[in-house]
Amino acid sequence: MEKNQESIIIDSIAVNKIITKIGLNRVMDDLIAELEEAIKNYNKEETEVPIRSGFNYKKPFLGLVEWMPIMKKGEEVLIKVVGYHPENPDIFKLPTILSTISSYDAHTGHLNYLVDGVLLTALRTGASSAVASKLMAKPNSKTLGIIGCGAQSITQIHAICRLFPIEEILIYDIDQSCMNSIADRIAPINLGISPKASHISEIMELSDIICTATSIAPEKGPLFSEFKSKPHLHINAVGADFPGKFELPKSLLEKAFVCPDFLDQAVIEGECQQLNKSDIGSSWDELIHDEDLKKNYQSGISVFDSTGWALEDQVVARLFANYAEDLNLGTKMNIESFSSDEKNPYGTIHQLINVSE
Amino acid sequence: MEKNQESIIIDSIAVNKIITKIGLNRVMDDLIAELEEAIKNYNKEETEVPIRSGFNYKKPFLGLVEWMPIMKKGEEVLIKVVGYHPENPDIFKLPTILSTISSYDAHTGHLNYLVDGVLLTALRTGASSAVASKLMAKPNSKTLGIIGCGAQSITQIHAICRLFPIEEILIYDIDQSCMNSIADRIAPINLGISPKASHISEIMELSDIICTATSIAPEKGPLFSEFKSKPHLHINAVGADFPGKFELPKSLLEKAFVCPDFLDQAVIEGECQQLNKSDIGSSWDELIHDEDLKKNYQSGISVFDSTGWALEDQVVARLFANYAEDLNLGTKMNIESFSSDEKNPYGTIHQLINVSE
Numbered sequence: 001m002e003k004n005q006e007s008i009i010i011d012s013i014a015v016n017k018i019i020t021k022i023g024l025n026r027v028m029d030d031l032i033a034e035l036e037e038a039i040k041n042y043n044k045e046e047t048e049v050p051i052r053s054g055f056n057y058k059k060p061f062l063g064l065v066e067w068m069p070i071m072k073k074g075e076e077v078l079i080k081v082v083g084y085h086p087e088n089p090d091i092f093k094l095p096t097i098l099s100t101i102s103s104y105d106a107h108t109g110h111l112n113y114l115v116d117g118v119l120l121t122a123l124r125t126g127a128s129s130a131v132a133s134k135l136m137a138k139p140n141s142k143t144l145g146i147i148g149c150g151a152q153s154i155t156q157i158h159a160i161c162r163l164f165p166i167e168e169i170l171i172y173d174i175d176q177s178c179m180n181s182i183a184d185r186i187a188p189i190n191l192g193i194s195p196k197a198s199h200i201s202e203i204m205e206l207s208d209i210i211c212t213a214t215s216i217a218p219e220k221g222p223l224f225s226e227f228k229s230k231p232h233l234h235i236n237a238v239g240a241d242f243p244g245k246f247e248l249p250k251s252l253l254e255k256a257f258v259c260p261d262f263l264d265q266a267v268i269e270g271e272c273q274q275l276n277k278s279d280i281g282s283s284w285d286e287l288i289h290d291e292d293l294k295k296n297y298q299s300g301i302s303v304f305d306s307t308g309w310a311l312e313d314q315v316v317a318r319l320f321a322n323y324a325e326d327l328n329l330g331t332k333m334n335i336e337s338f339s340s341d342e343k344n345p346y347g348t349i350h351q352l353i354n355v356s357e
Numbered sequence: 358m359e360k361n362q363e364s365i366i367i368d369s370i371a372v373n374k375i376i377t378k379i380g381l382n383r384v385m386d387d388l389i390a391e392l393e394e395a396i397k398n399y400n401k402e403e404t405e406v407p408i409r410s411g412f413n414y415k416k417p418f419l420g421l422v423e424w425m426p427i428m429k430k431g432e433e434v435l436i437k438v439v440g441y442h443p444e445n446p447d448i449f450k451l452p453t454i455l456s457t458i459s460s461y462d463a464h465t466g467h468l469n470y471l472v473d474g475v476l477l478t479a480l481r482t483g484a485s486s487a488v489a490s491k492l493m494a495k496p497n498s499k500t501l502g503i504i505g506c507g508a509q510s511i512t513q514i515h516a517i518c519r520l521f522p523i524e525e526i527l528i529y530d531i532d533q534s535c536m537n538s539i540a541d542r543i544a545p546i547n548l549g550i551s552p553k554a555s556h557i558s559e560i561m562e563l564s565d566i567i568c569t570a571t572s573i574a575p576e577k578g579p580l581f582s583e584f585k586s587k588p589h590l591h592i593n594a595v596g597a598d599f600p601g602k603f604e605l606p607k608s609l610l611e612k613a614f615v616c617p618d619f620l621d622q623a624v625i626e627g628e629c630q631q632l633n634k635s636d637i638g639s640s641w642d643e644l645i646h647d648e649d650l651k652k653n654y655q656s657g658i659s660v661f662d663s664t665g666w667a668l669e670d671q672v673v674a675r676l677f678a679n680y681a682e683d684l685n686l687g688t689k690m691n692i693e694s695f696s697s698d699e700k701n702p703y704g705t706i707h708q709l710i711n712v713s714e
Contacts, residue, residue: 020706065466069424098693100692152702181698335457337473342446
C-alpha cells in the first residue's frame with residue numbers, strides 16, 4: 001500500500017479563488033449544512049476532542065497562542081493553531097485572530113493539508129451561531145442585533161441572514177468608526193439591509209437574535225448590567241474565550257437557557273464561567289436530538305455560549321479541502337523530507353549529491 | 358509597526374538544498390554547537406515547555422500523533438507535530454516518524470515558517486546524543502555500539518563521530534537486512550569505518566558509547582536482561598518514547614547515573630518509567646553547569662534518557678530557518694487570509710470580485 005507523500009497548502013489565494021468560484025453564499029450554506037450534520041452525527045466514541053490548551057501572556061502584548069486538536073479515529077488528526085491578540089489591529093494592522101489549520105493522517109502522521117484559519121474561523125464561527133440559532137431562536141426572527149462590529153460580526157450577520165428572514169440589523173460598537181464601516185464590510189453579501197447604529201439597551205429590547213463578539217478585556221465584563229426580561233430572545237455569545245473574559249451579565253444568564261458548544265471548555269473560558277454546572281443547559285450536540293427541548297428554547301430566553309469547538313474547525317477545513325480538490329486549487333508540496341528508503345534519513349541528500357556529480 | 362504577513366515553507370527540496378550547500382558535516386557541527394549553547398542558556402523563566410500530549414491508538418495500526426509546544430516568551434511559539442507509527446515502513450513504505458514543525462510569532466500569532474520535521478528530528482536526536490555523550494562519556498571513546506539500525510541510527514552515528522575519535526562501530530538489529538544496509542546508508546558521512554555486525558552482549562562488553570534506537574513494542578522491553586558491569590559505559594537510550602515502552606533493564610539503570618532530557622516526560626514515557634524519582638540523576642540542563650558531576654559521570658556507567666525535548670526542535674528549526682534565509686531558499690506564501698482592512702474577513706474576496714468585474 002503506498003500513501004500519498006504530498007501535502008496541499010491551501011493558502012489565502014486558493015481560499016479566495018475557492019470562494020470566488022463557489023460563491024460566498026453557497027460556501028456559507030454548505031458550511032451551515034455540513035456543520036449541522038456533523039453535530040447531529042457527533043459520537044464521542046469515534047471523535048476525540050480534548051480541551052484546547054496553549055500559552056497565554058500579558059507582555060509585551062496581551063494574547064495567547066493555543067492549539068485545538070481533534071481526532072476522528074482511524075482517519076484524521078486535525079490541529080488548529082490560533083492566536084488571539086486584541087492589540088493586533090491597532091499595533092500591527094493585523095486581525096485579532098490569526099490562525100492556520102493542519103490535517104494529519106491518523107494512519108501515518110503525514111501532513112495532509114495546511115489551510116488558512118483566519119477566514120475559516122470567521123466563517124465557522126458565523127455558521128455555528130446560525131446552527132445554534134436554528135435550534136434556539138424564534139424561526140421567523142426578523143431583527144438581528146450585533147454588539148461588537150469587528151471581523152467576527154461580518155460572518156455572524158452573513159450566517160444568520162442565510163437562515164432567518166432578517167429585515168433589520170441593529171449594531172453597536174464602542175468604536176464609532178468601526179460601527180460606521182460595517183455597511184461597506186457587509187457589501188459583498190448583498191443583503192439589501194442598511195445596519196442601523198443603536199445602543200445596547202435598544203438592541204436588547206428590539207432584537208430577536210443578538211450576536212455579541214467584542215474584545216472586552218478579561219475582568220472588565222459584562223458589557224451591560226441591566227436586562228429587562230421579554231418573551232423571547234436568543235443570544236449568540238461569541239466573545240468569551242479567555243479565563244476571566246465574559247460579555248453577558250450573570251442576571252441574564254440565570255434567566256436563560258444556556259447552551260454551551262463545549263461544556264468542559266465553556267466553564268473555563270466562556271460565559272459558563274459565571275454559572276454553577278447545575279445552571280447550565282444541554283450542549284448543542286445533545287439539544288439537536290431533543291425536539292421538545294428545542295421548542296422550549298425557541299419560546300424563551302436562550303444563550304449559545306460559543307467558545308469554539310474543534311469539530312467546527314474540522315468541518316470547515318474539510319469543506320475547503322474538498323473544494324480545493326474539486327477545483328484543483330492549492331499548492332502540492334513534499335514537505336516531509338524522506339527518501340525511497342524509509343530507513344535512511346540521508347537518502348535524499350545522497351540522491352542530490354549523485355545528481356550534482 | 359507593520360509585521361510580515363508571509364509564511365515560509367521550508368519543504369524537503371529546500372531542506373536538501375540547504376544540506377547540499379552547507380555540507381552535512383557542517384550542519385551537524387552547527388547543530389551540536391547551537392544545541393549545547395541552548396541547553397546552557399535554558400531558563401525556565403524565559404522558555405516554557407509543557408509536556409507533550411497527543412492521541413495514541415492501537416487500531417487500525419499502533420501509533421500516535423502528538424504535539425510538542427515550546428514558547429520563548431515574547432518571541433516565538435514553536436509546535437512540532439510528530440507521528441510515531443512503527444508499522445509505517447512495512448505497510449506504507451513511509452518512515453516510522455513523520456513530522457512537521459511550525460513557528461508562530463508570539464506577538465501576533467502569525468505563522469512564521471513551516472519546516473520538515475522528519476530529517477530535522479533525526480538530526481536533532483543525533484545531536485542530542487552527541488551533546489549528552491560529551492557530558493557523560495569518556496572523552497576519548499573509541500568504540501560505538503548501535504542497537505537498532507533504523508532511520509535514527511544514522512544520525513546517532515553521524516553526530517557521535519563528529520565529537521569522538523570513533524574507530525570501531527558495532528551494530529545489531531533483529532532485522533538482518535537492516536543491519537546489512539547500514540554501510541550504504543552511512544556512506545554520505547564518509548567515515549571510513551565499516552560497521553561490524555555484532556550481538557547485544559558483545560556490544561555491551563566492548564563499547565564506550567552505545568545508542569539504542571529500536572521500535573521494541575510497549576510492554577515487550579527490555580532489549581536484554583543481563584548486564585555485566587564494567588568500569589565505564591555511556592548509553593544514549595533513544596527508543597523509549599511511549600508509555601510502557603523501554604529498552605534497558607532496570608538492573609542496569611539502577612547501577613547507572615540516569616540523566617533525562619526532560620524529567621517530567623521521561624517518567625511517563627522514557628527509561629525513567631522504571632525508576633523511583635530518587636534514583637534519577639540531574640537533567641542535562643542542570644548537569645551541563647556542574648563540572649564535578651560531569652567528571653563523575655565520565656568515569657562510570659551513565660544513561661541519557663532521551664525522550665525528546667521541544668528545545669531541541671526549536672534549535673534545529675531555527676537553524677534551518679536561518680540557513681533558508683541566508684541562502685534565499687524556501688517558498689514564501691500568504692497562508693492566512695486577511696485583507697488590508699483587518700476588521701473585514703471578506704475584504705480579500707471583495708478585492709477579487711472588483712478585479713474580475
